[in-house]
Amino acid sequence: MVKRVGQGPPARRAETTRGAPSRSRFTTAVRSARLWLQELGGYTIALLTVAVAVVAAVAVTGYFLSRAETGRRPPDTGARSSEDVDACLLTGEDGISAGTTAAQVWQGMRDASLRTHARVSHVPVTGEQSPAGARRSLDGLLQRSCDLVLAAGGPQVTAAERAAPLHRTVDFVLVDGGGSGPKSTGSARNADSGKGSGNITFARPGDGLRAEVAGTVERRIAARG
Known part of the structure; x- marks a missing residue:
């Protein structure tokens, strides 16, 4: 008797086929990013990190200063202008x-x-x-x-x-x-x-x-x- 080797359902094969390109693109992107970071070198990466941190600090400081300025603004007492x-x-x-x-x-x-x-x-x-x-x-x-x-x-x-x-x-x-x-x-x-x-x-x-x-x-x- 010849034993037949079963194949997976067509739907499962199609799902596997569709998922492959996505994993492939993700893997390619990760490898590209890794290579880019390796080319930049540690010194450049450190500079970028510092720059991002400075921008974030400025944004946060500006936000809190604007809130503080609004809080210090005197209330409108309804006084008439001359x-x-x-x-x-x-x-x-x-x-x-x-x-x-x-x-x-x-x-x-x-x-x-x-x-x-x-x-x-x-x-x-x-x-x-x-x-x-x-x-x-x-x-x-x-x-x-x-x-x-x-x-x-x-x-x-x-x-x-x-x-x-x-x-x-x-x-x-x-x-x-x-x-x-x-x-x-x-x-x-x-x-x-x-x-x-x-x-x-x-x-x-x-x-x-x-x-x-x-x-x-x-x-x-x-x-x-």
Whole structure:
């Protein structure tokens, strides 16, 4: 009887055949890498190792430094920039005509604006030149969310001084330049002394008014910082 030698199933032979090229390529790659390392020599390999280590160290250091910098960054307190501050001037019907007290106040406001980048504007009281008429114009400024209100002239100062206690978040700078209309006794007294209280600052009319207004506006803006 002739004994037949069995052959493996076709599927197993095919699997073996497919695996052979993969092992062959892997073996070839390992041999190539080994030969390449042998050609480089020990000194070159050491240099490459050091270079890789340095690159890795720099990357890790940069990562931790960036995290530390983020941790040291002060939190946003929500403080407004001086560029977001509005300083508004309320004047009599003559506005900021040359030679008026309001003109000096306006010049001081512009000087402060150049240094702080705060926005400045001026509005004249139209119609009745009295504290009641000035109060209507003043209410318009307050509705515009003016952060600093400067008032020049008797009626404007009186209206602003009366409104100040009702608007504690607004800073008032009052200058009574002897304009027409009734004056507030308190305003005149404090203007002579150059003193103020609470959210009111009185500026003294005179040759140094421009510089005084500029300095007062800058200090008020810095305090709001």
